[in-house]
Amino acid sequence: MGELTGRTALVTGAGRGIGRAVARGLARDGALVAVHYHRNETAARETLELIAEDGGQAFGVRSELGVPGDAEALYARLEDTLADRGAGPDLDILVNNAGVSGPGRVQDVTPELFDRLFAVNTRSPFFLVQRGLKNLRDGGRIINISSAVTRIAYPESVAYAMAKGALNTFTLALAKELGPRRITVNAVSPGFIETDMNARKRTTPEAAAQLAALSAFNRIGHPADIADIVVFLASDRSRWITGQCIDASGGSRL
Template identity: 80%
Template sequence: MDALAGRTALVTGASRGIGRAIARRLAREGALVAVHYGRNEAAAQQTRELIVEEGGRAFAVGAELGVPGDIEALYAGLEEGLAAQGTEPCLDILVSNAGISGSARIHEVTPELFDRLFAVNTKSPFFLVQRGLKNLRDGGRIIIISSAATRVAYPRSVVYAMAKGALNTFTLALARELGPRGITVNAVSPGFVETDMNVEKRVTAEATAALAALSVFNRVGQPADIADVVAFLASDASRWITGQCLDASGGSRL
């Protein structure tokens, strides 16, 4: 599998969960992958090791998002890592996946929670792309992980849904802005996916069954389900698709 051979990808939040699956999938297609992590270096190194065991190439880049200086720190680490790989400081694929959850209904939301969710889930992706345009080659791919919570009423996590909804609007504007450079920009909206972030939502068999029932396929999504969609958007096969938000929720709540 070499659809992405010769290309370089940055995947934020790639130490585990959906991000790890995306990093591994892109590497299997031949991309050199920068595995970004916030705090868990050991998990990021595990992702890198899995990629190497599968015959791919990867290196880890650490930078906590949502704090002052986060984006410059990330790109400094990226460029240092690319130099160590003997590669020029350029990107072909930028996947904005890192994010945090935060369940709270309107009367439970604090200014601190609001600011934190928007800092990590909206502000960081915005400036990640802004700064990344210096490195992204013409004809590149930008893929933003949004959420199916943006198309249904989700009052128990209202701020999270708002923060992700802003990314959908961002995707539209970027696609129009970057079209002349041949860069496609698309978002992917997962539904419930089996990850560490969501472990508290499936503590019982009954809870897992209820979550599975949201999908027309009556199962809980897996990270690989999302990674396969991202791999398609990163490939040449998606060259005529831009400005779209692809629902990857298994038909949840149709």
């Protein structure tokens, strides 16, 4: 019996990378995990297979984010799948992990890129929370995956940094709003992690070494480094932590 047994979690963007590691971690601790994905069904199936090998329970939910009506569509599929499993629509843990990146200095960012980054990284989590509040049980957990670029100047991707900064502000305000319901709201801010999103930045050993050198530990982070923090924030042990943006960059650029 894991600490999260009897609880239901939704992890967006859980087909790969940090989302996959988070979904596995929550499932290992006993949660029933909804593995959200959009295009890559093969990756989502791999996540589900890994969870099953770990002895956990999970199911896939396919839905596009960053488009009109995305929150309603996702929750409709989630509720239908839970009903098919004989479960109610209640949710205990929401992890807003899905995100997109896009390089561009201020002079290079197009309106289309700007809108896309904010649609997926900021607007989508906002309305997933808004729509999910009727599903989320009192005492639940909301965990937003932010980025260390909200602390460290990163002009190479200014619009992405702005979108994640807005997510941190949302975290703070939401924690105050939901405190009376004993729902904690926190953000986790990774640095460079070994994921597909960052693959283009470590195409050579020299580039990978430069990224590793940013951390006080002289290595690039692993998805499990972030997942372990998220699982803690999802547990009862984190009950007195809310409204926080937790730096999980391995001490990058201290």
